[in-house]
Amino acid sequence: METYSLLRVIGEGSFGRALLVQCKSSQEKYVVKEIQLPKNRSKLENSRREAILLSRMKHPNIVAFREAFEADDLLCIVMEYCNGGDLLQRIRQQKTTQFCVDDILRWFAQMCAGAKHIHDKRVLHRDLKSKNIFLTDNGTIKLGDFGSACILNSSKAYAHTYVGTPYYVAPEIWDNKPYNNKSDVWSLGCVLYELCTLRHPFQASSWKSLILKVCRGTYPPLPKHLPYELQYLVKQMFKTNPKDRPSLQTILTSHRVSKLLRSHF
């Protein structure tokens, strides 16, 4: 940490802290995510996976990895600082004013591009939600928080115990099926819906009724003024059978949707 000076704490979570730091030589700002390393050997690998998987990504819509190091019982991941905060904060700032279609589509297209890169690298993110999607000051989307990510088809994909917010979890996960690339698509569908309405698509006062809504795929309709293609897209992304859900490749290239997205890039 001698390379960096601490500016302030910007996030605090189950893992530890996210710190805003400044490189002493270049004056460049970065975020250091501090992760408490467990004593247990197998859990140690889990913690290191986040840094390893993030370091494999290289895309304009994914938080750029700089370096990682271990000091005492802390793993520090140094990454690009996204000074526009996270998308959940941005949604909350809106209060009741809806986002314009241009912003929704531009952000969504960027999210899909970032997530497609993750899938192309044979990695699943597994925790896509507005709080894990960051913004730069010029409004570019950066996917972050690879703390739940895993390699596609690894046996560990089954062993995902969910600890965070349940709103974005796909029906197959509640059904104890393995996490797959389409489960990430479901979560992005939830974020798209959130951008369109400022609300979660699946909300309930108890876990039981939330899971029921998710597994039936029933959600309040989108506002009528939104383009038909957007309504269609949300419907496709919320197909309860993952096989019926489009892949990111399909979303970004299929005729109807890609035309809409391209015109807003």
Ligand code: ADP
């Ligand atoms: P956790 O595993 O606890 O969810 P995150 O990586 O999501 O950790 O970081 C927690 C919070 O810190 C994020 O929701 C975001 O508000 C902030 N944060 C983390 N990394 C960055 C970054 N690179 N740029 C800007 N803010 C960040």
Ligand code: MG
């Ligand atoms: Mg997070």
